[in-house]
Amino acid sequence: MTTPLLTDAVIIIGLSVITLLLFSKIKIPTILAFFITGLLAGPHGLGLVPIDEVNILAELGVIFLLFTIGMEFSLEKFSQIKRYVLIGGSLQLTLTLAAVYFICLILGLNTSESIFIGLLISFSSTAVVLRLLQERDQIYSIHGQISLGILIFQDIAVVLVLLFTPLLAGVSNGAFNNLPVLIAMGIGLVVFTIISTKWIVPWLIHSIARFKSRELFVLTIILICFGVTWITSSIGLSTALGAFLAGLIISNTDYSHQALGNILPFKDIFMSFFFVSIGMLLNIGFIAENILIIILIALIVIILKSSLAGITAGLLGLSFRVMILVGLLLSQIGEFSFILAATGLQLGLINQEFFQIFLAVSVITMSLTPFILAAAPRISNYSDKLPLPERLKHGFYPFPSQTEEVLSDHLIIVGFGINGKNMAKAASKAEIPYVVVEINPEIVRNEKAHGESIHFGDAAHGTVLKNINIEEARIMVVAISDAIGTRKILDIAKKLNPNIYIIVRTRYIRDMEGLYQMGADEVIPEEFETSIEIFSKVLEKYNLSPEKINDFIHEIRSDGYEMFRTLSKDELITCTLNESQNREITSTTVGSVSEGKTILELIKDYELEIVAVMRGHKTYKNVDSNLKLVEGDVLIVSGEKDQLSNFTKSDL
Numbered sequence: 001m002t003t004p005l006l007t008d009a010v011i012i013i014g015l016s017v018i019t020l021l022l023f024s025k026i027k028i029p030t031i032l033a034f035f036i037t038g039l040l041a042g043p044h045g046l047g048l049v050p051i052d053e054v055n056i057l058a059e060l061g062v063i064f065l066l067f068t069i070g071m072e073f074s075l076e077k078f079s080q081i082k083r084y085v086l087i088g089g090s091l092q093l094t095l096t097l098a099a100v101y102f103i104c105l106i107l108g109l110n111t112s113e114s115i116f117i118g119l120l121i122s123f124s125s126t127a128v129v130l131r132l133l134q135e136r137d138q139i140y141s142i143h144g145q146i147s148l149g150i151l152i153f154q155d156i157a158v159v160l161v162l163l164f165t166p167l168l169a170g171v172s173n174g175a176f177n178n179l180p181v182l183i184a185m186g187i188g189l190v191v192f193t194i195i196s197t198k199w200i201v202p203w204l205i206h207s208i209a210r211f212k213s214r215e216l217f218v219l220t221i222i223l224i225c226f227g228v229t230w231i232t233s234s235i236g237l238s239t240a241l242g243a244f245l246a247g248l249i250i251s252n253t254d255y256s257h258q259a260l261g262n263i264l265p266f267k268d269i270f271m272s273f274f275f276v277s278i279g280m281l282l283n284i285g286f287i288a289e290n291i292l293i294i295i296l297i298a299l300i301v302i303i304l305k306s307s308l309a310g311i312t313a314g315l316l317g318l319s320f321r322v323m324i325l326v327g328l329l330l331s332q333i334g335e336f337s338f339i340l341a342a343t344g345l346q347l348g349l350i351n352q353e354f355f356q357i358f359l360a361v362s363v364i365t366m367s368l369t370p371f372i373l374a375a376a377p378r379i380s381n382y383s384d385k386l387p388l389p390e391r392l393k394h395g396f397y398p399f400p401s402q403t404e405e406v407l408s409d410h411l412i413i414v415g416f417g418i419n420g421k422n423m424a425k426a427a428s429k430a431e432i433p434y435v436v437v438e439i440n441p442e443i444v445r446n447e448k449a450h451g452e453s454i455h456f457g458d459a460a461h462g463t464v465l466k467n468i469n470i471e472e473a474r475i476m477v478v479a480i481s482d483a484i485g486t487r488k489i490l491d492i493a494k495k496l497n498p499n500i501y502i503i504v505r506t507r508y509i510r511d512m513e514g515l516y517q518m519g520a521d522e523v524i525p526e527e528f529e530t531s532i533e534i535f536s537k538v539l540e541k542y543n544l545s546p547e548k549i550n551d552f553i554h555e556i557r558s559d560g561y562e563m564f565r566t567l568s569k570d571e572l573i574t575c576t577l578n579e580s581q582n583r584e585i586t587s588t589t590v591g592s593v594s595e596g597k598t599i600l601e602l603i604k605d606y607e608l609e610i611v612a613v614m615r616g617h618k619t620y621k622n623v624d625s626n627l628k629l630v631e632g633d634v635l636i637v638s639g640e641k642d643q644l645s646n647f648t649k650s651d652l
Contacts, residue, residue, distance in 0.1 A: 008049045008050070008054065011041060011048050011049055012037065012041055012049060015037045016037045016276065019033040019034075019036050019037050020033045029128075031127075031128060031366060031367065032363075034272055034278075034279060035275060035276075035279035035282070035363050037279060038054075038275070038277060038279020038282070039279045039280070039282050041276070042279065042280030042281070042282070043280065044280075044283045045280075045284065051280045051281070054276060055277055057270055057273035057274075057277075058270070058273050058274040058276070058277035060270040060273075061267070061270030061271040061274035062239070062240065062243075062274060062339060063226075063229055063270075064225075064243070064266050064267035065127070065243075065271055065274075066155075066240050066243035066244040066247065067225045067244070067246055067247040067263065067267070068263055068267050069155045069244060069247060070244040070245065070247020070248040070250075071247040071248075071256055071260045071263070072247075081149040081152075083316070083442055084145060084146045084149025084150065084316065085152050085153050086153070088146055088149050088153070088313070088316055089150045089153020089154060089157070090153065091315060092122075092150050092153075092312040092330070093122050093154065093157060095308045095311065096118065096122040096305060096308050097115070098118070099308060100114070100117055100121045100304075101115055101117075102114075104117050112169065112170070112349065113349060113350070116168055116169075116344055116349045116350070119161055119340065120333070120341055120344070121301060121333060121337075123158060123334040123336045124151060124154060124305070124329075124331075124333070125332050125333070125334035125335055126151045126154070126155055126334060126335070127335055128332060128366055128369050129147055129151060129329055129330065129332075132329075132369065132370060133148075133329075136483070137481070137483065138481070138482065138483065138484070139481075140481040141481050141482035141483075141485065142318065142439045142482060143313070143322050143325035143326045144481075145440075146313055146316065146318070146322070146326050147330055150312070150326075151330075154334070154336070155244075155336070156244075158336040158339075158340070159238070159240050159241045159244050161340060162241070162340060162343065163241055165340065165347065168349065169344070169347035185237075189237075189245070193245055193248065196228075197249045197252050201224060202253045202254070204220065204224075205220065205221075205250070205255045206254075206255075208220045209255060214262075217255075217258070217259075217262070218262045221250065221259045221263060222263075222266075224246055224250060225243060225247070225263075227246070228242045228243070228245055228249065229242035229243045230242070271335075274338075275335075278338050278359065278363070281359055282356070282359055282363065283356050286353075286356050287360050293357070294360045295364070297361050298361045298364040298368075301331075302365055302372070305327070305331045305332070305333075306328055306330070308327075309327045309329070309330040309331070310323035310324060311323070313326040313327070317441040317456075318439065319439065319458035319460075321458055321460055321461070321488075324376065324379055325380055325484070328373060328375075328376045328379065329369075329373060329376070331372060332362075332365035332369045333358075334366075335366075337358075337362060341355060341358050342355075376484070381488065407435060407468070407472070408472040408473075409473070410432075411432055411433065411434040411435075411474065411475050411476075411477065412435055412436075412465075412470060412473050412475070412476040413435070413476075413477050413479065414436075414459045414479060414480055414489060415437075415438065415439075415479040415481075416440075416447060416454060417481070419479035420436060420438075420479045423477050424452070424453075434453065435453050436453060436454040437454075437455055437457055437459045437465075437468060438454055438455070438456065438457075439458050439480075444456040458485070459485070459493075460485050460488040460489050460492060461492070462492050462495075462496060465492060465493060465496055470493060470497050470500065471496060471497050472497075473497060473500055474500065474501065475500065475501045475502075475503065476493055476500055476501070476503070477503045477504075478490070478502065478504045478520075479505045483506075483511065486506070486515070487514070487515070487518050490515065490518040490519045490520055491518060491519065494518075494519040501521045501522075502519060502520050502522075503520070503521065503522045503523075503524065504522070505526065506524070506525050506526070507525070507526050511523075511525070512525055536549050584638070584641055585611060585637070586636075586637055586644050587634055587635065588635055588637065588648050588652060589632065589633070589634050589635070590630065590631055590634075590635065590652055591631060591652045593652060594629055595629060595630055595631045596628055596629070596630075597628070598625065598626050598627060598629070599624070599625045599627050600626065606639065606643050606646065606647045607640065608638065608639035608643055608644065608647055609637070609639060610623050610635055610636070610638075611623075611636040611637065611638050613627065613629075613633055613635055613636070614634040614635075615630065615633050
């Protein structure tokens with residue numbers, strides 16, 4: 001006898017897998033696959049699954065989402081981008097709420113409805129934006145950090161909005177009608193959170209962790225999540241608030257990262273059901289009848305939100321290029337607005353017709369976000385060509401019209417992160433004249449106070465580079481995490497000074513060719529520099545002279561890391577350990593023939609020593625002779641030349 005919920009789960013997961021595979025093949029965002037799954041399975045599609053049962057799983061998705069947001073909200077992360085969270089987040093929410101509120105009043109809606117719709121439109125999608133930023137390695141770019149700060153503010157604000165929505169609807173709700181009780185309840189929650197964070201939960205999790213049972217640890221974390229959520233819901237507060245507080249309580253323990261790693265799979269699974277449940281609510285017949293008005297509203301929402309989020313970035317002092325990127329990133333309506341809209345429908349703040357239009361508009365804006373972000377670099381590139389005031393193009397944060405002293409034959413450092421700081425320190429010690437360009441106004445203010453030669457500006461603009469006399473600079477080091485900005489900086493710099501030598505830092509090897517084509521003279525990929533550092537340490541332990549190690553590293557770098565990029569079982573990396581002893585070190589790759597053999601079994605017929613085993617992204621040193629090998633392992637082998645030659649020619 002089958003359980004109905006199990007049958008429904010199989011249908012939904014099966015449809016999701018099929019649509020995800022199809023959408024991945026044709027490069028369409030995966031979130032749209034969940035909406036389509038819901039549309040097909042729901043009452044307005046094939047009617048395969050009752051929506052009530054899916055809503056149960058979807059509610060778990062919301063709880064886990066708020067729980068993980070609470071866990072990720074550490075004071076350390078907050079302090080790093082507090083200006084973007086507090087100022088940027090409050091500005092974006094206020095501007096959007098005010099704009100939509102006045103538009104709704106003009107259209108004839110009452111005050112409560114106008115405020116509620118303003119709130120619905122104000123929130124952007126944390127799930128979509130962060131995933132896209134991570135996929136494109138832009139989370140640490142300036143537009144990524146501003147967007148992250150605004151999203152964090154929204155995630156916190158939505159908890160309070162959900163809490164007070166009944167008041168907006170004029171619905172009687174227990175303690176909310178009694179101000180002293182409401183104040184007492186708030187104080188009680190704050191005290192409960194502080195006590196739990198400082199004493200109860202750290203002690204409990206530490207005690208559980210001592211048992212070294214993964215199952216017990218995970219169940220305890222889930223118990224805390226559901227327990228705090230149950231407490232808040234039982235006193236008339238929202239489950240979202242409880243889940244967020246539970247995550248916040250765990251976030252400051254020593255086990256928060258382990259807890260987050262265990263919970264993320266649950267969040268991903270149940271959030272999938274949440275997006276499916278949204279798709280099930282869509283009435284395809286209604287959408288078809290009102291498709292033109294839905295598309296028009298979606299376009300208005302995207303333009304309005306992009307403009308206001310961009311203005312927020314401008315008010316924070318950033319350049320027009322960054323304003324465009326931030327605006328386009330936050331142009332969609334977010335997942336929390338779905339929850340808020342459902343609450344508003346229950347409370348009578350909106351009707352069913354508006355609810356359907358809102359769902360369709362939200363799905364369209366979320367689905368278009370990946371395409372909008374892909375087009376964002378091309379859109380932002382036009383900013384230099386527009387007839388705009390210079391202060392708007394470069395940012396409202398004040399910067400001098402010219403440098404304090406006119407430099408020549410100098411070094412330009414773009415970006416003052418870890419790499420930029422280290423470069424500046426080295427240049428200072430070597431008495432090399434240098435100047436730093438940084439787009440983050442807070443960093444500029446702090447470093448200027450300490451006497452650093454740093455200037456505010458977006459180096460992707462020619463005026464900023466001219467301001468630091470790029471025409472007479474010898475070298476430029478681009479050390480930023482913004483791939484879009486890096487390419488534009490290269491283009492502008494080479495046009496202004498074709499002879500300048502440009503060194504670029506990039507995270508991935510796949511970006512090297514494109515950067516060289518854009519004009520970079522040297523590209524340093526972090527991905528392979530880490531491998532070189534590990535390998536050089538291994539060579540040191542086997543008494544290879546510093547000169548030999550340096551020669552070997554130079555050989556790897558000189559051919560564009562081709563040695564690492566094309567490493568296969570037929571290719572060897574060889575260098576002499578000690579010429580007088582006729583010993584060498586080489587690498588070879590394990591094939592299918594030797595899979596399952598131990599180190600001892602593999603080299604028993606040879607006088608060799610296994611220096612290290614590289615498996616995937618891990619390197620094993622001090623290798624146990626009983627270690628079983630798998631196909632694809634790279635062996636670093638030391639021995640006499642003849643022995644190595646015979647070993648590498650054998651069938652591995």
